[in-house]
Every structure is written in C-alpha cells, then in structure tokens.
Amino acid sequence: MVASFSAKTANRTKKAAVSSASGMPSANPQCIDRSTFWICLALAAVVCIFYCPILHNEFVQYDDDKYILKNSQVKAGLNWSTIEWAFTTYDEANWHPVTWLSHALDCQVFGLNPAGPHSVNVLLHATNAALLFLLLQSATGFRWRSLFVAALFALHPINVESVAWASERKNVLSMLFFLLALSAYVRYTREPDGRRYSIVAGFYVLALLAKPQVVTFPLLLWLWDYWPLRRIDHLDKPASPAKGVPPPKLFGGNLVLEKVPLLLLTALSAIVTMFAQRSGGAVRTLTLYTLPVRLETSLISYVRYLGKMFWPAKLAALYPHPTRLYPAWEVAGAALLTIAVAALVLRARERRYLAVGWFWFLGSLVPMIGLVQVGDQALADRYAYIPFLGLFAAIVWLMADWTKSKRTSSAWLAVPATACLLALATVAFHQLSFWHDTEGFWRHILAVTEDNYIAHEHLAEFLHNQGREEEALEHIRAVLAIRPNNWLAKLVLADDERGRGNLAAAIEGYRSVAGSSANPGVRARAYGSLGFAYLRMGEPQKANEAFEASLRQSPDNTVILVELGVIKEKSGDSIGAEREYRRAISVKPTDVELLLLSRALQEQGRMDEAKATFDRAASMSRNLSEAEARAASY
Numbered sequence: 001m002v003a004s005f006s007a008k009t010a011n012r013t014k015k016a017a018v019s020s021a022s023g024m025p026s027a028n029p030q031c032i033d034r035s036t037f038w039i040c041l042a043l044a045a046v047v048c049i050f051y052c053p054i055l056h057n058e059f060v061q062y063d064d065d066k067y068i069l070k071n072s073q074v075k076a077g078l079n080w081s082t083i084e085w086a087f088t089t090y091d092e093a094n095w096h097p098v099t100w101l102s103h104a105l106d107c108q109v110f111g112l113n114p115a116g117p118h119s120v121n122v123l124l125h126a127t128n129a130a131l132l133f134l135l136l137q138s139a140t141g142f143r144w145r146s147l148f149v150a151a152l153f154a155l156h157p158i159n160v161e162s163v164a165w166a167s168e169r170k171n172v173l174s175m176l177f178f179l180l181a182l183s184a185y186v187r188y189t190r191e192p193d194g195r196r197y198s199i200v201a202g203f204y205v206l207a208l209l210a211k212p213q214v215v216t217f218p219l220l221l222w223l224w225d226y227w228p229l230r231r232i233d234h235l236d237k238p239a240s241p242a243k244g245v246p247p248p249k250l251f252g253g254n255l256v257l258e259k260v261p262l263l264l265l266t267a268l269s270a271i272v273t274m275f276a277q278r279s280g281g282a283v284r285t286l287t288l289y290t291l292p293v294r295l296e297t298s299l300i301s302y303v304r305y306l307g308k309m310f311w312p313a314k315l316a317a318l319y320p321h322p323t324r325l326y327p328a329w330e331v332a333g334a335a336l337l338t339i340a341v342a343a344l345v346l347r348a349r350e351r352r353y354l355a356v357g358w359f360w361f362l363g364s365l366v367p368m369i370g371l372v373q374v375g376d377q378a379l380a381d382r383y384a385y386i387p388f389l390g391l392f393a394a395i396v397w398l399m400a401d402w403t404k405s406k407r408t409s410s411a412w413l414a415v416p417a418t419a420c421l422l423a424l425a426t427v428a429f430h431q432l433s434f435w436h437d438t439e440g441f442w443r444h445i446l447a448v449t450e451d452n453y454i455a456h457e458h459l460a461e462f463l464h465n466q467g468r469e470e471e472a473l474e475h476i477r478a479v480l481a482i483r484p485n486n487w488l489a490k491l492v493l494a495d496d497e498r499g500r501g502n503l504a505a506a507i508e509g510y511r512s513v514a515g516s517s518a519n520p521g522v523r524a525r526a527y528g529s530l531g532f533a534y535l536r537m538g539e540p541q542k543a544n545e546a547f548e549a550s551l552r553q554s555p556d557n558t559v560i561l562v563e564l565g566v567i568k569e570k571s572g573d574s575i576g577a578e579r580e581y582r583r584a585i586s587v588k589p590t591d592v593e594l595l596l597l598s599r600a601l602q603e604q605g606r607m608d609e610a611k612a613t614f615d616r617a618a619s620m621s622r623n624l625s626e627a628e629a630r631a632a633s634y
Helices: 002-022 034-050 052-056 064-069 080-086 097-110 115-140 143-155 157-164 166-190 194-210 212-226 260-279 291-310 330-345 353-362 387-404 412-433 438-448 453-465 469-482 486-499 501-514 521-538 539-553 556-571 574-587 591-603 607-620 624-632
Strands: 377-379
Touching: 034 052, 034 115, 034 412, 034 574, 052 115, 052 412, 064 097, 064 166, 080 097, 097 115, 097 166, 097 194, 097 521, 115 143, 115 157, 115 166, 115 453, 115 591, 143 157, 143 387, 143 412, 157 166, 157 539, 166 194, 166 212, 194 212, 194 260, 212 260, 212 353, 212 412, 291 330, 291 353, 330 353, 353 387, 387 412, 412 438, 438 453, 453 486, 469 486, 486 501, 486 521, 486 539, 501 521, 521 556, 539 556, 556 591, 574 591, 591 607, 591 624, 607 624
Parallel strands: none
Antiparallel strands: none
C-alpha cells in the first residue's frame, strides 16, 4: 500500500512539474463538473435565443433549391437508394455524403418546411460553441478565457451565413466532427494508445465526409502540439522539463509519425474533392482568373477577413472575384501587414498562443483562399468558421495576460467583454433578417457589394420566375454593364427579343453568343434557341442546322432531339424522325416521346411496333389524354 501510495504521489508530482513547466494550470478532462455543465447549457441557450428568428426564414434560391427543394434523392428521405447515391454522387461539384444524408434526414423528419433545417443548423452551432468551450478548458485549464472564445465564436456576425443558410449545413456539421476530433486528440496526447488514435481518425473522416474544408487538420495539430498542449518545447528556451520526462522532438519521433495516417486521409480527400469539383465545372481556369490575380486576391483577402473580424459590417453571401490586378499600394500594404504580424508573433515566444492563433488563421484558410479557384467568390464569410478560432483565442489570451501583467483583476474585463458580445450579438441578430427570403437576400448583397454581376443574375432569375419581366431585364442589363462579355445575359436579352417577336434581333443575339462563347453549354443553348427562332420564322431547314449544331455541343438534350425529329417528320422523313425520337428516349424516356415515336412508326406502316410503343407510353403516363394532346401539338 505504501509503495502504491508513493507511486501515485510521484506520478502526480511529475504531472504537476510538467504543468508548471508549461505555464498553464492543470485540468482534469475526464469529467464535467456541475458548473461547467450549466455554463455549456447557458451558452447553447444564448445561441438559440439570438438565432430564433431563423425559424421564420424561407429557403433562398441560392443552392437551397439544388440541395433540398429540387433534389429528388434528398426529398426521398433516408433509404438505401439515397445512401448509395450520397456516397457516389458528385452533385453540385462536391463529395460530402454525410451532409447529403443530413439533408435527407431533415426531409424525412420535417418534409420541406424550412424551419426544420434552420433549427437543426442552430442546434449544431450551439453544440459547436459548447464543444469549443469544453475543448479549450480541457486543453488549457482556463475556464473564463475559454468561455469568452466560445462566446465570440457563437455570436460573431460572420458566422451567421454558416447557420442561416440551409445549404451550408456542411459547414456546421463538419465543424462538429472537427471539434470532436480535436477533443479526442487532446485525450490521446495525455494517454496515447491505438484506440484513442482511432477515435481521432474516425472523427476526422466524418468531418471530411461532411465538408473537406478541414483538410488542414493534421497540420493544425502541430500548432496545438506547440500550444496549448506544449508537446514541442525546444523552439524557444523554456525551463528544463521535469526529470524523467523527455521533451518530444519536432522532426522525427512520434510528433511526425503519428500524423502520417491523418495526412494520408488529407491527401485522399483532396484528390476526391478536386475530381468532384472539376467534374462539376466548379474549378475556374487561369484564363478567367490569372495566376497574378489569384495571388493578389488571396493576399488581400486575408486582410479583408481580419477587417471583418474586428468590424463585421457589410457582410454578404457573395463577394465577386476580380478579374483585374489590384493597385500596387494595396497589394504591398497587405503583404507588409501579413509579414509584420507574423514577425511580431514569432518574437513573442513567451506567448505561444499568438503564433498559434496567427498561423492557425493563415493555414486553415489555405484550401479556400483561392489559389485553386473554385466558384466565382473572392472570399466568403462561411470560410472563416474555423480560421477565426485561432484569432479569437489569441486575442482573448493576450488581453487576459495583459491584465494580469498590470496586476489588475480580470473581473475588470467582464464589463467590456460583455459589451463586446452584446454588440456582436446585435449585429448578428440584424444580419439574420437578410436571409429571410430570396428577394431580400439578393437585394442586400447588391446593397453592400460593388459590381456584383452574379447577384444581378440571380435576382433577375428570381424576378423572371415571379413574372416581373421588366424588373428582371433591368438586372440583366446591369450584368452586361459590369461584364460586357457575359454570354448568359446576352442570351436572356435575345430570348426577350424573341418573346417580343423581334426575331431578327433575337437571331443576331443568338449567333453572336454561339460564335463567341468558349463554353460548350452556352453554345448549345445559343444554337438551340436559334433553332426555335428559325422555326418561328418558318425556316425549318435553318432550324434543323441550328439544332444539329446544338447537339454537337450537348448530344443528350432531349428537347432538341424531339424538335429535330418533328422537323424531319414534317418533311416526310419518318425514318429520320424515328432515329431522333429513339435517341431522346434512350436518354430519358417520357410518355410524349413514346407517343411521337409511335406516330412515326405508324407512318412507316409498322403497326405492331407502333401499338407496342403506344402501350408502353400508356403504362408510363399519369394522364394519357394530356400526353396525347402535347404530342399532337408538335
């Protein structure tokens, strides 16, 4: 018994010595006391209170339709077909099966009621805030500092986008598993074994399957090894570690080898993500955004993110990417600021959290900073969800240590800290209103950004769907004023001319786009619309040529195939018509296409085949008489 008591005492003494050498109080991560539980509950409650207006928000026509409203797999709910699809699809240029399944579960539970997905996002954000508090308290031993960091994360307006946008479920869900993986890593470092390591890897995999923004996780672990875990001690000149406790090495040894499996997961996820984004056409070419423009935009975006952290005004869901170089003074200023901060935090070796916070911010933003440009945004509020954690922690610890150095009670920080949180929460509460509906959403973006042709495009589409054509055309003209070579906007204007009966002007517009655009999809649409214009002019031969040109760009366009078949049928070429109808049916059979094929077969005298085709159409159709009327209208 005496020996056992002595061993336990020696073990506690060794841990205390290590803790003292690290300069941070010890913490017991094995349990949550009652006060900690109530703090977590209060933090989550505050999030729910300030975010409660989100329950009255609608879906917005910015990915919500593609992810939820018009996605048949997601609307089907959780079933084997949806699970198989989620793990094999590259829809929306992403591979995030856990997120797809989360949306499917929402539809199964809530249907298409937007309050359901929005409430789940709020609960996930509240859970993330509580987990962040527990994680920091466990890793550092500081309760109130950890709570303030978690509160900043919970209430900062820049995170409104991640919560209020139903389609951005991937962000809050990925963060949940990211924080769980980081918490598991803290436990693993204290008692390393294979089981604890597998838990870290498991949560990391789930985070990647929700959104691959967390690919920098293994690299961020090295920062955590430096602070707050202090597994790296020889970069500055600390006091010697406790006797018998050798400091780990930065290069070689476990600190490198233990990250290798996680780095392999990172590499695998990066490969799959790039394949998904390229297959979905989301990766922009160097022709559109040149390498110098990308480098300058990336550098300036870091500074813009910093500005939004300290002064979260004019927040928007879409900041358009520039196509021209920035003024030299602006680039030089951003470079000097970034380098100067890096130099300062590296000099402050006694305050390790400064270097960790700064390089956490820089490093975790790398996948989204735009060197590989995905989409047309220069930066995005949602991308700050993880990177700002490092900045929040650095600022809070710096202020607390400054107060301590002045021998001032930390209680004096409570008043300005509370005022800061209330100000942030008020702005966040107001920011939620801009996500209420589609029209208000896009009008707000236009109000707070400049030359945002993408917002004009989306608002024009919304107004067109509402039947407000003149208003929609105003925004299409605004698109062309910003981007004169925007071929989609030119197509819309040509469509308008065709609708007004100005066929000559419409044809000129379609020909201009078809001859100038390098995008096969745009050319296919231009040639197809050109064909319809020629049909209205009574020139079927020119229409036939235009439709053939459209199919060379997009061979599986069933609408064009049917129109081509009708032209051939009316010209007496029933065999050619049959060929086009069969091509359309091979892509996606419909009752109308089958009825048209049956008609072509009748004209050839192949009555048995015609009847069999008609019976197939009848078995497929929900309303055969309506389908027959549509087929007869061709």
